[in-house]
Amino acid sequence: MNYGNLIRIAIRALANNKFRGFLTMLGIIIGVASVISMLAIGQGSKRSIREQISEMGSNMIMIRPGNGKFGGVRQSASSMQTLKLEDFEAITRDVSLIDKATPMVNSSGQIIYGANNAPTSVYGINQDYLDIRKFSVDQGEMFTEHDIKTAAKVCVVGQTVVNNLFTKGEDPLGKTIRFKSTPFRIIGVLTPKGYNSMGQDQDDMILAPYTTIQKRILAITYINGIEASAISEEASEEAIEEISAILRQNHKLAPGDEADFHVRSQEELSSMLSTTTDLMTVLLACIAGISLLVGGIGIMNIMYVSVTERTREIGLRMSIGAKGRHILFQFLIEAVIISVTGGIIGVILGIGSSLIIKYGIGWPVYVQVYSVVLSFLVCTITGIFFGWYPAQKASRLNPIDAIRYE
Amino acid sequence: MTNDIIRIENLRRDFTVGSEIVHALRGVSFSIRAGEFVTIMGTSGSGKSTLLNILGCLDTPTSGDYFLDGIAVRDMGKNDRATLRNRKIGFVFQSYNLLPKTTALENVELPLLYNPAFSAKERKEKALEALEAVGLKDRINHRSNQMSGGQQQRVAIARAIVNDPVILLADEATGNLDTRTSFEILTLFQRLHAEGRTIIFVTHNPEIAQFCSRNIVLRDGHITEDKINPNVASARKALEALPKEEEETGTIEN
Numbered sequence A: 001m002n003y004g005n006l007i008r009i010a011i012r013a014l015a016n017n018k019f020r021g022f023l024t025m026l027g028i029i030i031g032v033a034s035v036i037s038m039l040a041i042g043q044g045s046k047r048s049i050r051e052q053i054s055e056m057g058s059n060m061i062m063i064r065p066g067n068g069k070f071g072g073v074r075q076s077a078s079s080m081q082t083l084k085l086e087d088f089e090a091i092t093r094d095v096s097l098i099d100k101a102t103p104m105v106n107s108s109g110q111i112i113y114g115a116n117n118a119p120t121s122v123y124g125i126n127q128d129y130l131d132i133r134k135f136s137v138d139q140g141e142m143f144t145e146h147d148i149k150t151a152a153k154v155c156v157v158g159q160t161v162v163n164n165l166f167t168k169g170e171d172p173l174g175k176t177i178r179f180k181s182t183p184f185r186i187i188g189v190l191t192p193k194g195y196n197s198m199g200q201d202q203d204d205m206i207l208a209p210y211t212t213i214q215k216r217i218l219a220i221t222y223i224n225g226i227e228a229s230a231i232s233e234e235a236s237e238e239a240i241e242e243i244s245a246i247l248r249q250n251h252k253l254a255p256g257d258e259a260d261f262h263v264r265s266q267e268e269l270s271s272m273l274s275t276t277t278d279l280m281t282v283l284l285a286c287i288a289g290i291s292l293l294v295g296g297i298g299i300m301n302i303m304y305v306s307v308t309e310r311t312r313e314i315g316l317r318m319s320i321g322a323k324g325r326h327i328l329f330q331f332l333i334e335a336v337i338i339s340v341t342g343g344i345i346g347v348i349l350g351i352g353s354s355l356i357i358k359y360g361i362g363w364p365v366y367v368q369v370y371s372v373v374l375s376f377l378v379c380t381i382t383g384i385f386f387g388w389y390p391a392q393k394a395s396r397l398n399p400i401d402a403i404r405y406e
Numbered sequence B: 001m002t003n004d005i006i007r008i009e010n011l012r013r014d015f016t017v018g019s020e021i022v023h024a025l026r027g028v029s030f031s032i033r034a035g036e037f038v039t040i041m042g043t044s045g046s047g048k049s050t051l052l053n054i055l056g057c058l059d060t061p062t063s064g065d066y067f068l069d070g071i072a073v074r075d076m077g078k079n080d081r082a083t084l085r086n087r088k089i090g091f092v093f094q095s096y097n098l099l100p101k102t103t104a105l106e107n108v109e110l111p112l113l114y115n116p117a118f119s120a121k122e123r124k125e126k127a128l129e130a131l132e133a134v135g136l137k138d139r140i141n142h143r144s145n146q147m148s149g150g151q152q153q154r155v156a157i158a159r160a161i162v163n164d165p166v167i168l169l170a171d172e173a174t175g176n177l178d179t180r181t182s183f184e185i186l187t188l189f190q191r192l193h194a195e196g197r198t199i200i201f202v203t204h205n206p207e208i209a210q211f212c213s214r215n216i217v218l219r220d221g222h223i224t225e226d227k228i229n230p231n232v233a234s235a236r237k238a239l240e241a242l243p244k245e246e247e248e249t250g251t252i253e254n
Helices: A003-015 A018-056 A077-081 A085-094 A128-132 A145-149 A159-165 A210-218 A236-250 A266-309 A311-319 A324-361 A369-395 A399-403 B048-055 B078-088 B104-113 B120-133 B149-161 B179-194 B206-211 B235-241
Strands: A060-065 A098-113 A116-125 A137-140 A154-157 A176-179 A182-190 A205-209 A225-230 A261-265 B004-017 B020-033 B037-041 B063-068 B089-092 B167-171 B199-203 B214-219 B222-228
Touching (some): A003 B104, A018 A324, A018 A369, A060 A236, A060 A266, A085 A098, A098 A128, A098 A159, A098 A210, A116 A159, A128 A225, A145 A210, A159 A182, A205 A210, A225 A236, A236 A261, A261 A266, A266 A311, A266 A324, A311 A324, A324 B078, B020 B048, B020 B063, B020 B222, B037 B048, B037 B179, B048 B167, B104 B120, B104 B149, B120 B149, B149 B167, B149 B179, B179 B199, B179 B206, B179 B235
Parallel strands (some): A154 A182, B037 B199, B089 B167, B167 B199
Antiparallel strands (some): A098 A116, A137 A182, A176 A182, B004 B020, B004 B063
């Protein structure tokens, strides 16, 4: 049999029932469009979180005291004092995969300038911190190695701090602010970075030499953490292993002992955060998938009705020489044409609505090629699958009964 | 015996209805030669529909032999019979059975769509030829729902002859038409017969017998009468004898 003729027959049959064909298609159109746009929304929010995390720093590795198991158990104060400056020195000396590293001590409280005061966080770090966290100094300059050695009372402040303290628009450079009754001279102002994905103001902070904070403010011998950056993203995992090994050795932990510190990479952080968006994406895809399924059942329903409605037509076709498989193919081709056309319209509509959401509402939306291909394939397969049964039924009709069917 | 189009021998067809066996045909034998115009008559339940189904290769006999144009049909499978119907048989039904919302031309082309031997161009030529033969040359692009019953039946006849069948099977072809249109259709059949086609006309209406060359009467699954009609009446004259009324569109020219 000439399949071109069967396709022509199917197209003629569909053309005679344009409205019915369109209604059938509607299910598929809505299904495909919603799968594409839902996945685009899910993927968009995932990407935006990843982007924000990578803005936080480059290939960051965070080392913190304690074993990092939260929830339920309050960790003893002594377990939070396990990181020492020697650990930082050992890491910078021995871990080859580390590009930059800084010890970190932090404190928070009111800062005072003249009649103004504001709560903020103070981080005691070295100069590498700027590169690790992708900060830069806008005005003035960063403190130096010499300032660290001498525990100089200098600081670099974020834009929010400037806004809070210098309400009259004075130049903050060279001014002295007080934190916990210690005066700090402002030598630089950071370039504003804005809020991060967790809603923290990244400009509301003060950076000072770690020696100054450790000795003059907190009077402690331990440090609150170490921040480092790996030489590349791929090296992160290996760097973490090296760091862990060195720290375990320094802390004289026997194999099997629980670590008194924990090391996290930026990727870990981002994958932790993407778990939520992944879940959301799956949920959205499920909803969209169900609508696609409903669309498929719509095809089956219409095809089924149309087989009954066209029983006489089928009987006639058989009596003038159509074989069972010709009827089968005719109905299958009709189902495929409906689902493929519906799929194409659905793809256009899905991409279109994603763009509307992106530029109209401003949500982060990202249309992936795979979601387009996947939903299109699924809809075609759904169409064939649900078209098969009625088509099979049509092809098995007895021409004698069919031709006289009332 | 060489120009026997149809030869059936001791044809039987039984149906099982529930636990009972119904004998629709109880041993029917006859031959139809090329160029005959035969009526098969009988009341309902006489077995004429069953016989028509078998002659039309839609059904197979329980026993007995059926040769269509020299081909033994009895042992053929479904698909082979479909092909046989496509090449050798033209059906005309009581209720026309045209595809809805489809033009006359497309309806007539339909049997050739199932025959890969024809190209689109040949298909159209053949269909136009057939439509011309039934006097509907000016109606080729009319859709089936835009035509009268008589016109629809003529489209159906054109569809039946488009594949040059060896036999034309008409099943109560005038059953749904008024007297005038019935005579018009019969006139058309007589002309097709005169052009050399073999026609079997199945009907319960005894009036039709006078226009045919041979009459077979079935009753309770047996042939009760099979005789040649020596004085075939002209359907055209019968048509002319009818009281004059508005001439229907689409005239038949002889």
